[in-house]
Amino acid sequence: MNRERLTPDRIRRLTLSEGQAQAFLWDTDAPRLAVRVTAGAKSFIFEAKLNRQTVRVTIGDFRAWTLAAARDEARRLQTMVDQGIDPRQEKRDRIAADEAKREEAKRIAGPAMEAWQAYIEARRAMWSARHLLEHERVSKEGGEPRTQGRRPGESDKTLPGILRPLLSLPLEQIDADRVRVWLKDEATHRPTYARLAFSLLRAFLNWCSDRPEYRDQVQADACITRMARDELPKKAVKDDCLQREQLPAWFAAVRQIQNPVITAYLQTALLIGARREEVAGIRWEDVDFQWKAMTIRDKVEGTRTIPLTPYVASLLAGLPRRNEWVFSSPTAASGRLQEPRIMHNKALTAAGLPALSIHGLRRSFGTLAEWVECPAGVSAQIMGHKPGATAEKHYRVRPLDMLRQWHTKIEGWILNEAGIEQPAEAGERLRVVHGRL
Known part of the structure; x- marks a missing residue:
């Protein structure tokens, strides 16, 4: 074994002889320390015996370590061997711990958007298509070319989602102060959408607080209920609704729309009282022209079946x-x-x-149904309202034919008030005498 007191000059002069794969120069000050030379590297190493087996650990490149630091490291490793600890395992554990720390720091410093995506994937199967779309919209990146017409002064690129500025922050930085500033700014120009986004954000943070991987990063008071009450204007009760005397003008204007799909959509929305996306989401497989029925994908019960009235069927x-x-x-x-x-x-x-909003057409159906003295439970069942009273929940099972009787009567009255000739099938069931059914 070639052993000399290591010096910087001796380390620099150490080279491989012809035919050698590696060469060692052992230190006299730290007996377990050596410099090893291979074809591609020159490094400090430590070598000792543990349980009658040779343990060799690379300390590091001689250019990165000073000789004094290498001797200190060799003595530290020797102490571990004397205590029966394998330095190789200790090194592996240390590397693993450092990697875990880096990953944890990366996770904490990473944007909340990553947790948001995990939240969406975890809840996707439990949400309706509409609810999922809302989450995607409020968090979209923006910057894509607009596919629809833009208002004067608007960019030709789409804007980021309303929650994107917050979700771009690390999760632990979404605190009450930041949310309050964001909410106050958004409330000045889109309070209704801000209210929706705030509720989505609060549900997301509540979900994170129940997950061990995010729990320690969530600020518990980031979305307290009082904040929305303080920063958002009081929610006004909407009352937009078509009145009886407005029906002729509304139908005349809607029927003049050049796009037949939009014309049919608006009239159908009024005459069945369904929600906006429920009407838009009707598939051909949901419409039974033979048995005069239509299946609506309901956000409350999943689906509901309503009558396919004559005029809607013709549309x-x-x-x-x-x-x-x-x-x-x-x-x-x-x-x-x-x-x-x-x-x-x-x-x-x-x-x-x-x-008049699209939802106002749904409100109009429920209001106009009272003109024919339709039972409230019948119109509510057609519209997909969740039953409130105990009798409605447990003691009213209305067959489709009973709903059809009243639904056809409602449609006939609305069309009569609008001055629209009813389809032949409707004429067989309804007779108008002096403007009344």
Whole structure:
């Protein structure tokens, strides 16, 4: 064994002889320390016996370590061997611990968007398509070309989702102060959407607080209920609704819309009282023209079956069958109608009618149904309202024929008030005498 007191000069002069694969120069000050030379490297090593087996550990490149530091490390490793500890395992454990620390630091410093995506995937199977779409919209990155017309002054690129600024932060930085500033800013120009986004964010943070991998990063008071009450304007009760005397003007304006899908959609929405996305989500397989029934994908019960009334049946029968969707769109990525409001608002302006939302058509159905003295439980069942009273929950099982009797009567009254000739099938069941059924 070649042993000399190591010096920087001796280490630099150490080279391989011809035919050698490696060469060693052992230190006299730290007997277990050596410099090893191979074809590609020159490093400090430590070598000792543990349980009658040779233990060799590479300390590091001679250019990265000073001689004094290498001797100290060799003595530390010798102490471990004397205590029966394998330095190789200790090194592996140390590397693993350092990697775990780096991963933990990366996880904590990473954006909350990663947890948001995990949240969506965990809840996807339990959410409706509409609820899932809302989560995707509020967190979208933005910057994509607009596929629909833009308002004056708007960019030709889509904007980031309303929650994107918060989700771009590390999860532990989403605290009450940041959320309050965000909410106050958003409430000035889109309070309704801010209210929805706030509720989605609160549900997300609650989910994170129940997960061990995120629990220690969540600020418990980031989305307290009082914050929304303080920063958002009081939620107004919406009362937009078509009145009896407005029906002729509304139908006349809507029936003049050049797009037959939007025309049929708006009239169907009014005459069945369904929610906006429930109507848009009707597939051809959901419509039974033979037995005059239609299945609605309900956000409350999953699905509900309602009568296919004569006038609605005639509207749907006249639509093109481009794909699976009844209210199809050749330009939309989803293949179905996405935004009927624009044409509806134009029709309202042309008719001189006040503002009326798509949900206002649903409200109109429930209100107009009272003119024919329709039982409240019947109209609620058609509209998909969750029953409230005990009698409705447990003691009312209405067959489709009973719903059809009242639904057809409601449709007939609305059409009569609008001055629209009813389909032949409706004429067989309904007779108008002096403007009454």
